Amino acid sequence: METxxxxxxxxxxxxxxxxxxxxxxxxxDILGRFALEKSVKLTNVLDAGILGDGAMGGIGISATPKxxxxxxxxxxxxMRVAFxxxxxxxxxxxxxxxxxxxxxHLTWDIPEAMRVYWLVNMPAVNAGDGMSPYSDNQFLVAxxxxxxxxxLPVSNCYEDGRLCPGEFPSAGRTSMEVLINGWRQFxxxxxxxxxxxxxxxxxxxxxxxxxxxxxxxxxxxxxxQLDPVISWELCCTRISNEHINxxxxx
Amino acid sequence: xxxxxKFGSDSFTRNYEEGTKIGDILSDHDLKAVAGWGxxxxxxxxxxxxPVSATAPDGGVVIVETRANSKAS
Numbered sequence: 001m002e003t004x005x006x007x008x009x010x011x012x013x014x015x016x017x018x019x020x021x022x023x024x025x026x027x028x029d030i031l032g033r034f035a036l037e038k039s040v041k042l043t044n045v046l047d048a049g050i051l052g053d054g055a056m057g058g059i060g061i062s063a064t065p066k067x068x069x070x071x072x073x074x075x076x077x078x079m080r081v082a083f084x085x086x087x088x089x090x091x092x093x094x095x096x097x098x099x100x101x102x103x104x105h106l107t108w109d110i111p112e113a114m115r116v117y118w119l120v121n122m123p124a125v126n127a128g129d130g131m132s133p134y135s136d137n138q139f140l141v142a143x144x145x146x147x148x149x150x151x152l153p154v155s156n157c158y159e160d161g162r163l164c165p166g167e168f169p170s171a172g173r174t175s176m177e178v179l180i181n182g183w184r185q186f187x188x189x190x191x192x193x194x195x196x197x198x199x200x201x202x203x204x205x206x207x208x209x210x211x212x213x214x215x216x217x218x219x220x221x222x223x224x225q226l227d228p229v230i231s232w233e234l235c236c237t238r239i240s241n242e243h244i245n246x247x248x249x250x
Numbered sequence: 251x252x253x254x255x256k257f258g259s260d261s262f263t264r265n266y267e268e269g270t271k272i273g274d275i276l277s278d279h280d281l282k283a284v285a286g287w288g289x290x291x292x293x294x295x296x297x298x299x300x301p302v303s304a305t306a307p308d309g310g311v312v313i314v315e316t317r318a319n320s321k322a323s
Binding site for chain 2: 146151158241
């Protein structure tokens with residue numbers, strides 16, 4: 001189809017501009033590739049309270065036809081790990097220890113200035129092939145007010161924020177069941193010593209954990225959480241993971 | 251040549267000499283100090299990891315990302 005219009009340039013000259021519109025055939029695989037890359041972000045899909053204590057706000061979903069990533073903001077960090085008493089009579093975690101008799105089941109209230117997120121990958125499945133929803137990866141990341149991301153000084157977490165959650169039923173009948181299974185593992189499993197040296201290194205991570213996660217025994221029983229010794233950013237390792245950056249829902 | 255470097259939410263645009271390598275950008279002391287990345291990082295251009303010997307793209311975007319090492323078996 002041809003169209004034409006008259007253009008008058010700033011110097012007063014007139015031109016006739018012809019446009020020819022011709023339909024082109026696009027291979028289906030190219031169209032498919034564009035469709036696969038199109039992502040949708042949904043905020044506040046669910047109340048995070050559905051997961052229980054420790055999750056807050058709304059659960060967000062970042063989805064492409066190949067993958068959905070769920071974002072859950074945390075109000076508490078599970079702290080089921082070995083602890084020891086410092087010379088100053090402060091209880092601090094030792095993520096390198098596997099001594100079961102030292103394990104306490106505590107939680108750490110995340111300070112208001114710190115935003116911590118737990119993300120769950122769920123690859124797309126074809127139910128027609130008898131496949132069940134499942135999760136293949138989880139991530140843990142802290143963000144500062146400028147949106148910069150950090151790895152917390154914990155174990156079971158790779159340099160880039162990907163978690164190593166251990167053995168648990170990562171599949172389910174529904175996506176929600178997969179999310180809940182993962183949440184149970186994250187909140188009720190113990191931190192192991194694996195990967196405690198990633199990010200800042202074993203010694204630095206240990207010192208950072210002592211500076212960040214601090215408790216004081218209180219009478220008659222229990223523990224009172226203390227403030228970090230230094231700003232939380234200095235207790236964590238600055239990271240950037242494009243998968244998290246692209247899919248996190250804030 | 252001008253290169254835009256992204257690390258997480260931070261974005262920097264810097265002028266470099268022609269032929270600057272990806273490795274030069276990753277070891278740029280000023281950038282490392284401001285952005286906060288360590289030595290264990292990799293560079294992506296258009297989603298593809300670049301070797302440190304590759305020439306940085308003039309006018310292009312280099313995404314710096316934390317590299318995760320696999321677990322010891």
